[in-house]
Amino acid sequence: xxxxxxxxLLLIGAASAQKATTVRLGYFPNVTxxxxxxxxxxxxxxxxxxxxxxxxxxFVAGTALNEAFAAGEIDIGFIGPGPAINGAxxxxxxxxxAGASNAGAVLVARKxxxxxxxxxxxxxxxxxxxxxxxxxxSLRHILKEEGLTGKVTIQPxxxxxxxxxxxAKQLDAALVPEPWGAVLExxxxxxxxxxxxxxxxxxxxxxxxxxxxxxxxxxxxxxxAFLRGHIKAVNFIKSNGxxxxxxxxxxxxxxxxxxxxxxxxxxxxxxxxITTSFNLDALKEYADxxxxxxxxxxxxxxxxxxxxxxxxxxx
Amino acid sequence: MQRTLAPKAKRTTxxxxxxxxxxxxxxxxxxxxxxxxxxWPPYVMPTPQLVWEELRYGFVxxxxxxxxxxxxxxTGSLRRVLLGYAIAVGLGVVLGxxxxxxxxxxxxxxxxxxxxxxxxxxxxxxxxxxxxxxxxRAVLFVVILExxxxxxxxxxxxxxxxxxxxxxxxxxxxxxxLKLYTHVLIPAAVPxxxxxxRTAWSFSWRALIGAELLTSNPGLGQVxxxxxNISNMALVIxxxxxxxxxxxxxxxxxxxxxxxxxxxxxxxxxx
Numbered sequence: 241x242x243x244x245x246x247x248x249l250l251l252i253g254a255a256s257a258q259k260a261t262t263v264r265l266g267y268f269p270n271v272t273x274x275x276x277x278x279x280x281x282x283x284x285x286x287x288x289x290x291x292x293x294x295x296x297x298x299f300v301a302g303t304a305l306n307e308a309f310a311a312g313e314i315d316i317g318f319i320g321p322g323p324a325i326n327g328a329x330x331x332x333x334x335x336x337x338a339g340a341s342n343a344g345a346v347l348v349a350r351k352x353x354x355x356x357x358x359x360x361x362x363x364x365x366x367x368x369x370x371x372x373x374x375x376x377x378s379l380r381h382i383l384k385e386e387g388l389t390g391k392v393t394i395q396p397x398x399x400x401x402x403x404x405x406x407x408a409k410q411l412d413a414a415l416v417p418e419p420w421g422a423v424l425e426x427x428x429x430x431x432x433x434x435x436x437x438x439x440x441x442x443x444x445x446x447x448x449x450x451x452x453x454x455x456x457x458x459x460x461x462x463x464x465a466f467l468r469g470h471i472k473a474v475n476f477i478k479s480n481g482x483x484x485x486x487x488x489x490x491x492x493x494x495x496x497x498x499x500x501x502x503x504x505x506x507x508x509x510x511x512x513x514i515t516t517s518f519n520l521d522a523l524k525e526y527a528d529x530x531x532x533x534x535x536x537x538x539x540x541x542x543x544x545x546x547x548x549x550x551x552x553x554x555x
Numbered sequence: 556m557q558r559t560l561a562p563k564a565k566r567t568t569x570x571x572x573x574x575x576x577x578x579x580x581x582x583x584x585x586x587x588x589x590x591x592x593x594x595w596p597p598y599v600m601p602t603p604q605l606v607w608e609e610l611r612y613g614f615v616x617x618x619x620x621x622x623x624x625x626x627x628x629x630t631g632s633l634r635r636v637l638l639g640y641a642i643a644v645g646l647g648v649v650l651g652x653x654x655x656x657x658x659x660x661x662x663x664x665x666x667x668x669x670x671x672x673x674x675x676x677x678x679x680x681x682x683x684x685x686x687x688x689x690x691x692r693a694v695l696f697v698v699i700l701e702x703x704x705x706x707x708x709x710x711x712x713x714x715x716x717x718x719x720x721x722x723x724x725x726x727x728x729x730x731x732x733l734k735l736y737t738h739v740l741i742p743a744a745v746p747x748x749x750x751x752x753r754t755a756w757s758f759s760w761r762a763l764i765g766a767e768l769l770t771s772n773p774g775l776g777q778v779x780x781x782x783x784n785i786s787n788m789a790l791v792i793x794x795x796x797x798x799x800x801x802x803x804x805x806x807x808x809x810x811x812x813x814x815x816x817x818x819x820x821x822x823x824x825x826x
Contacts, residue, residue, distance in 0.1 A: 303784045310598050310786070326785045330598045365689075371771075372785040395689060396771050396784070410688045534621030535785045 259458045263289055263466060265296040266305045266317040269495040271418040271508040272344040272446045276318045277491040278484060279473035288469040292462060298495055300398060301370050309334060315455040316466055320374030321445050321526045328540045333453040335547040338467060340447035344512030345375050346421035347433035349413040350406040355432055358386045364412035367397040372535040374446060375415045377526055378439050380533050403427055417446060418508035419500060426504050435511040445518035464554045470516060477514045485509060516551065601789035609793040624778060629801060632774035636763045639695045643702025643755060651710025672704045676762035680769045694766040701762035702755040709751025713744035746820050753809040760802045
């Protein structure tokens with residue numbers, strides 16, 4: 241009995257006190273991850289976390305971020321719904337705790353292909369960042385709607401390499417997250433599908449905030465502190481157009497060593513809705529499409545995958 | 556089976572029984588560590604059951620668009636590697652003969668061949684994509700490159716090492732020029748050629764999988780990449796097993812061919 245009481249006390253102690261001394265964040269250098277970029281550049285996350293150190297790591301695709309999650313190297317991540325769902329279905333201990341951006345993905349065709357509408361994609365080669373990722377699923381949805389399923393070659397290719405593949409005429413079109421869409425357009429690509437026509441009139445999540453379930457259970461205060469920083473970053477972007485743009489630009493320059501054309505950035509931001517919420521129906525439809533494409537066989541348990549309680553407490 | 560050497564201690568159970576026992580032991584260990592002891596979560600190290608399921612999905616088509624994908628992947632990869640390998644063998648024989656016949660070429664180009672052979676094939680993939688595009692030709696280029704070099708080197712050294720007595724005998728019997736090659740030198744070089752063929756096969760097969768991973772042509776390499784992209788480690792392990800099995804079967808066939816040829820040439824004593 242005494243032993244039992246002792247263990248119970250220990251457990252309570254563990255639940256109330258924070259265990260972590262570092263919060264490890266994963267994100268991509270994309271405009272659709274603008275909240276992460278601004279949160280880091282303005283120091284919002286660190287300010288809210290206080291003495292707990294924030295260590296941020298950039299990834300190029302959800303695949304690599306999922307791997308880091310599986311290996312226990314990341315606690316909180318900005319990621320697309322595609323990989324978030326795929327990971328959860330395989331048993332990755334993740335929970336979706338907030339939204340980060342909606343829309344912000346466009347379909348651009350290479351100049352000279354004559355592609356003007358989705359119908360013209362028949363028989364063409366279209367790139368998406370990786371198979372099974374968010375843009376891949378959106379593309380499959382478009383093809384299904386247009387009756388083009390199986391008539392288009394889907395080519396996984398890193399968005400940064402699309403421009404080179406266009407120049408070498410090895411690709412006809414690409415469905416990419418911003419700023420890559422604006423970059424391709426700036427280099428002469430034709431916008432075939434904008435952020436609204438790609439899916440659900442633009443009301444679909446592109447980036448979500450996920451957390452390692454175990455980390456969240458052990459460090460609820462840190463998760464809430466992080467989300468306070470996230471809300472601040474989102475609000476800053478929403479209300480300070482040019483200043484937010486400058487902040488994103490500085491962070492992108494630091495990460496990619498490339499100065500993004502301000503016009504490109506402005507256009508990319510206009511097409512992306514930075515937010516802390518997300519449309520649950522759209523997320524569920526993503527999972528259905530993922531299953532239809534054969535990437536998952538079971539749907540995730542939404543009650544455990546989505547946990548809005550942290551966000552609700554700090555809002 | 557004739558025994559010419561001192562008899563070994565007699566094995567009572569045939570070799571294949573031991574081989575099957577070995578596989579069963581590994582399966583049992585895998586099952587114990589992942590399913591019983593649960594040392595790792597399935598998204599890090601999947602259980603044998605999960606891999607078996609993927610294997611079944613991979614070979615039994617259904618309404619799920621990805622079911623049956625391993626059949627297409629294996630046939631796609633095999634078609635590609637056999638085409639590349641055949642071209643490599645043809646090129647390798649020609650290059651090897653030319654190289655053996657010309658000392659200057661051997662001293663200049665020949666040394667590069669050995670150097671190029673030490674470069675992993677995957678290093679050529681980015682260049683191949685630029686030269687040929689994101690398509691099958693880029694993959695074939697890498698496969699041919701990897702397959703040609705070992706055959707070229709095997710043939711040229713085999714031809715240079717043909718017993719001078721055989722060459723003199725052939726010449727005395729009236730063989731010269733091209734005839735000396737087709738009737739004397741090449742037949743004498745056959746055992747080494749076959750060893751070269753086997754090396755070239757494993758080089759080509761490995762080059763193929765690596766190139767498919769990077770260029771995403773439908774094949775085993777791409778299934779591996781898809782498995783990674785959708786966080787399906789069971790699919791990754793299933794594909795690795797398929798790569799090993801297909802590569803191993805071909806290697807075994809070539810090894811038997813090699814052994815029988817070497818025996819026929821009196822280079823190996825049959826036991």
